[in-house]
Amino acid sequence: MATSPVSRRDLFKRAGAGAVVGAAIAHTAVAEATAPVRKHHWGMVIDTRRCVGCEACVIACKIENKTPPGVFYTVVTKEPLAGSTTGKPVFMTKPCFHCENPPCIPVCPVNATYKRKTDGIVVVDYDRCIGCRYCLAACPYGARYADFGDEYDLLPMAGENVSPEYKQYRERVPGQSPIGNARKCQFCMHLQDEQGTYDREAGRWPACAKTCPGHAIIFGDLDDPESEVATILREHNAVRVKEELGTEPSVYYLL
Amino acid sequence: MTLKRAFWVVGILGLIPFLWAVYVRFFVHPDASNLGSVVPWGLHVAQYIYFVGLSAGSFLLSSLVYVFGMKRFEPIGRLAVFTAIVTLLLALLTIGLDIGHIDRFWHVFVFVNPTSPMAWMIWLYTLYLVLLIAEFWFLMRSDLVIAGRVPGMRGWVSRVLSIGSRDTSEGRITRDMRWVRILATIGVPLAVMFHGGVGALFGVLASRPFWNSGMFPIIFLVSALASGGALLVVASAIFQQGWKAHRAMILDLGKIVLGLLLLDILFQISEALIGLYGSDPGFVASFELVVAGPYWYVFWFLQIGVGFVVPVILLATPFRRDPRAVILACGAVVIGFVGVRLNIVIPGLSPEEIRGITQSVTDPRMASSYFPSAWEWILSFGIGAVGLVLFALGDYFLPMTRHLPPTATQD
Numbered sequence: 132m133a134t135s136p137v138s139r140r141d142l143f144k145r146a147g148a149g150a151v152v153g154a155a156i157a158h159t160a161v162a163e164a165t166a167p168v169r170k171h172h173w174g175m176v177i178d179t180r181r182c183v184g185c186e187a188c189v190i191a192c193k194i195e196n197k198t199p200p201g202v203f204y205t206v207v208t209k210e211p212l213a214g215s216t217t218g219k220p221v222f223m224t225k226p227c228f229h230c231e232n233p234p235c236i237p238v239c240p241v242n243a244t245y246k247r248k249t250d251g252i253v254v255v256d257y258d259r260c261i262g263c264r265y266c267l268a269a270c271p272y273g274a275r276y277a278d279f280g281d282e283y284d285l286l287p288m289a290g291e292n293v294s295p296e297y298k299q300y301r302e303r304v305p306g307q308s309p310i311g312n313a314r315k316c317q318f319c320m321h322l323q324d325e326q327g328t329y330d331r332e333a334g335r336w337p338a339c340a341k342t343c344p345g346h347a348i349i350f351g352d353l354d355d356p357e358s359e360v361a362t363i364l365r366e367h368n369a370v371r372v373k374e375e376l377g378t379e380p381s382v383y384y385l386l
Numbered sequence: 387m388t389l390k391r392a393f394w395v396v397g398i399l400g401l402i403p404f405l406w407a408v409y410v411r412f413f414v415h416p417d418a419s420n421l422g423s424v425v426p427w428g429l430h431v432a433q434y435i436y437f438v439g440l441s442a443g444s445f446l447l448s449s450l451v452y453v454f455g456m457k458r459f460e461p462i463g464r465l466a467v468f469t470a471i472v473t474l475l476l477a478l479l480t481i482g483l484d485i486g487h488i489d490r491f492w493h494v495f496v497f498v499n500p501t502s503p504m505a506w507m508i509w510l511y512t513l514y515l516v517l518l519i520a521e522f523w524f525l526m527r528s529d530l531v532i533a534g535r536v537p538g539m540r541g542w543v544s545r546v547l548s549i550g551s552r553d554t555s556e557g558r559i560t561r562d563m564r565w566v567r568i569l570a571t572i573g574v575p576l577a578v579m580f581h582g583g584v585g586a587l588f589g590v591l592a593s594r595p596f597w598n599s600g601m602f603p604i605i606f607l608v609s610a611l612a613s614g615g616a617l618l619v620v621a622s623a624i625f626q627q628g629w630k631a632h633r634a635m636i637l638d639l640g641k642i643v644l645g646l647l648l649l650d651i652l653f654q655i656s657e658a659l660i661g662l663y664g665s666d667p668g669f670v671a672s673f674e675l676v677v678a679g680p681y682w683y684v685f686w687f688l689q690i691g692v693g694f695v696v697p698v699i700l701l702a703t704p705f706r707r708d709p710r711a712v713i714l715a716c717g718a719v720v721i722g723f724v725g726v727r728l729n730i731v732i733p734g735l736s737p738e739e740i741r742g743i744t745q746s747v748t749d750p751r752m753a754s755s756y757f758p759s760a761w762e763w764i765l766s767f768g769i770g771a772v773g774l775v776l777f778a779l780g781d782y783f784l785p786m787t788r789h790l791p792p793t794a795t796q797d
Contacts (some may be wrong), residue, residue, distance in 0.1 A: 145558025152765050189747070201422060201751030208742035225740060234593060237501035240508060241493040241594070261493055262486015264426035271593035273739040277426050277486070279751065280417040306416065376592055 143349070170327060171250040173318050174353040174381035175362045177224055181347035184209060184222035188339035188348060192226075195319060195338035197294040200281040205339050212386070221386070224348060226339060227274040227316035228380030229253050233267035235275060244313070249327055251381060254297065254317050257308035263289070266313050266378035266379070271373050272380075280310040295321045320351070353381060389624050400771020407764040411483055418761040422745055423752035425735045429728070430484035432527045433766055435584055436613075436727040438511070439606065440720075442581035445573060447642075452570035453520075459639075461632060462622045464786050467522045468619055468684065469614075469730035471520015472776045474515055474757045505589040517576065521569040523547075524562045528554045529785035543783045570576050581610050588730065596672035596734040601657045609726060610652055612646035615639055616697075616719035623713045633709050639642035641714035642702035643719060651694060670738035677727050677737075680755065684725045685748040692712035693722015732756055 170227070184207060192204045204227065209220040229246075233253050236244055243259035244266055246252070267275045287290055292303050298321045301309065317382050322335040329350075340350035351358035360383075363369070369383035410418065421428050448466030450456045482488045494508045524546075531554050533544035559760035585606030588597040619639045623629035629636060661669040677686050700706065736754045737743055744754045758766070778787070 141527065201749050203747055203749075203752070206743060206746035206752075207741060208746045210742035210745075223740075223742075225743070225746075234591070237499070238504065238590070239499055240502045240505035241490075241497040241498070242499045243493075259490070259493055259497060260487065261490045263504060264486075265502070265587075267423060267426040268735065269593055271739055273424065273743050276423040277421070277751075278422065281751070298568050306412075308487070311416070 191342035231379035397774030404768020482530035616716035688725030
C-alpha cells in the first residue's frame with residue numbers, strides 16, 4: 132500500500148483546524164446576526180413650556196410627508212393639565228413615540244409593522260400591510276392613522292403629490308398603497324443618509340423639529356451622551372406618557 | 387311555505403343594492419365609510435364578530451349531536467352545521483369588505499406572526515371552515531347520492547356535490563358517521579380556540595381598558611353559544627318541516643338558550659362591576675357611552691330590552707311551553723345580539739386615548755363619534771340578504787333531514 136503524502140495524524144490536525152476555523156466563522160456570523168446592531172436610538176424631548184401652540188409642526192409634517200386628509204403624523208392637543216386651577220391649556224405636540232416595547236407590533240397579523248433594529252424607528256411595510264387596523268386599536272397613544280383614500284380637493288392643482296416617505300416616492304393612486312394602509316410618523320426617516328444619521332445643518336432633520344419656532348421639539352440620539360436630548364434628559368425631570376403600560380416611549384415631555 | 391318564499395324575495399331584492407354597494411366600495415368611493423383613526427373599527431367589525439359568534443355557537447351546539455350523541459337534537463344537526471358554514475362565510479364577506487387590502491389576505495399565511503391574536507384567529511377559522519365543509523359533506527353524502535338520481539336541476543347539483551360518490555350502503559353510512567364524529571370532535575376545541583381567540587383579539591389590548599380583561603374570551607364563547615342556539619331555533623322553525631315538526635326540540639333548545647343568556651348576563655355584570663369599581667377612566671368613559679352615550683337606546687332597547695328582557699320573560703314563564711313563544715324569544719335574542727356586538731366594538735374605541743386628541747384637529751376622521759355611512763348600512767343589510775339567499779339555496783338543494791332510505795326520491 133502506497134503511503135499517502137498526508138499522514139493520518141496530519142489529516143486529523145488539518146480537519147481539526149478546519150473545524151475550528153469553521154466554528155469561528157459560524158460563531159462570528161451568528162454573533163453578527165444576533166448581536167444588537169443598534170447604532171442610534173432616535174427620540175425626542177418635547178418642552179411644553181416652550182410650545183406656543185402655533186401648530187407649525189402639524190403643517191410642516193403634512194407638507195413633508197404629503198399626508199392625505201385625516202392622516203396626521205403629529206397633532207397638538209390643547210388641554211389643561213389634570214388638576215389645573217387656572218384652566219390654562221398645555222400645548223402638547225404628539226408624534227409617534229417609537230416605543231421600545233411597542234404594543235402595535237406584536238398584534239400585526241402579517242408582520243407588516245416592525246421596529247428597526249438599527250435605530251428603533253417603528254415603520255410600516257406598506258406593501259405587506261393588509262389594512263386591518265388592529266395596530267390602530269392596539270396603540271395606546273393614538274399615533275397610528277388609517278389612510279381611507281381621502282384627497283385634498285385642491286392639491287392636484289398645486290402640482291405633483293409624491294410622498295418621500297421611506298424613500299419610496301409613491302404617487303397617490305386610488306386603490307394602491309399607502310391608501311388602505313396604517314400610517315404613522317417615522318421621524319422623517321427618508322431624510323437619513325446612508326449611515327442612518329440625520330444632519331440638522333443640512334436640513335435633514337424631522338420636519339416638525341426643524342420647523343418649530345420655539346425650539347420646543349428637540350430631536351436627537353438618546354444613546355449619544357453628547358446629544359442635546361441626552362443632555363436635557365440628564366438635567367431635567369422629563370416624563371413619558373402612560374408609563375404604567377410599560378411601552379417605554381422614546382419621546383419625553385418637559386412640563 | 388310562505389316564510390321560505392319571503393326569504394327568497396327579500397334576499398334577492400337585497401342583493402341588488404348590495405352588489406351596487408360592493409362596486410362602489412371598491413371602484414368609486416373606497417373612502418365612503420365613516421370610520422376614522424379614533425374609531426377605526428365600526429359597523430362591519432361588529433357585524434363580523436356577530437357572525438363568527440353565530441357560527442361558533444351553532445357549531446358547538448351541533449356537537450351535542452355528533453360528539454355527545456344527544457339524539458334528541460339530531461333533526462337539527464345538519465342545519466346547525468350548515469348555519470355554522472353560512473354565518474362563517476358571511477363573517478368573512480363582511481371583514482373582506484372592511485379591511486384595506488383584501489387582495490393581500492394570503493399574507494397572513496406567508497408572513498407568519500405567532501404573537502398576533504388576529505393571525506391565530508385567521509389560521510384557526512381557515513381550518514375550522516375546511517373542517518366544517520368536510521363534516522357537512524360526510525353528513526350529507528349518501529343523501530346526495532340518492533338525490534342525484536332525480537332528474538333536473540336539484541339532481542344535477544346533488545350529483546356535483548357528491549363528487550362521484552355512489553355508495554349508499556348502510557356500512558358506508560356508518561363509516562361516514564364515524565368521520566363526522568372524528569371531525570366534530572376535533573372541531574370542538576378548534577371552535578373554542580377560534581372564538582375564544584376572537585375575544586382574545588380584543589382582550590389583549592392594554593390600550594383599551596374596556597376590552598382588556600380575561601373575561602373577554604369567555605364572554606365571547608358564552609354569547610356565541612347563546613346567540614348561535616337562538617339562531618338555530620329560528621332556522622329550524624322556518625326550514626325543513628317547520629316548527630310544528632320540531633316542537634319538542636325547540637322547547638328543549640329554549641331552555642338551553644335561557645341558561646346561556648343568564649350565564650352571559652352574569653359575566654357581563656361581573657365585567658362591568660369590576661371595571662367600574664377599578665374606575666379606570668377609559669373603562670368608565672366607555673361604559674358611560676354604552677349606557678348613556680348618544681346611542682344609549684342601542685343598549686337599553688336592543689341589547690337589554692330585545693336581547694335580554696323579552697327572551698328571558700318568554701323563556702322563564704309558562705310561555706316557554708309554547709314553541710311559538712320560544713321561537714319569538716330566540717328571534718329577539720338573534721336581533722338583540724347585534725346591539726351586544728355594536729356595544730363591544732365602538733364604545734371600546736371612542737374614548738380619547740390622549741386627552742384632547744379629537745379636538746386637536748377638525749377632521750371627521752379624528753372624531754370620537756361614529757355613525758355608519760349610508761354605504762356601510764347598505765353593505766351590512768346586503769350581507770344579511772346574501773345570508774338569506776344562502777339559507778334558501780341550502781334549503782332548496784341540500785338534504786337537510788336525516789338519512790334517506792336508498793329508495794327515496796326527492797319531495
